[in-house]
Amino acid sequence: MTYRKDAAIVNREIKDIASWATRNEWTVVDDMKGYTRFYTPDGDYVARYPATPSNPRRRMADLITKLKKAGLEWPAPSKKVLRARR
DSSP: OOOOTTSOOSOGGGHHHHHHHHHTTOEEEEOTTSEEEEEOTTSOEEEEEESSOSSHHHHHHHHHHHHHHHTOOSSOOOHHHHHHHO
16 A cells, blocks of 8 residues: 555655655545545555645645645755754
8 A cells, every 4th residue: 555656646746745645655546436644654644635626726735735734844954954854
């Protein structure tokens, strides 16, 4: 149940968010119903994003809000900030 880098993501709109989440040890899964589901590193379900949202702007805002609340930093920090953290 993990996001595979060789598999195409159904939702191209959230490709950056999904790749950032997987780099932070989150699990991103595309299911058969067309949803992309996000799970924390502990395995807790956080949110989903539909393949064809009726209001994409609103769904994206909801997704980002839920991911931030669960602890995923977004937007991804710049390279300069990452270097400063080392």
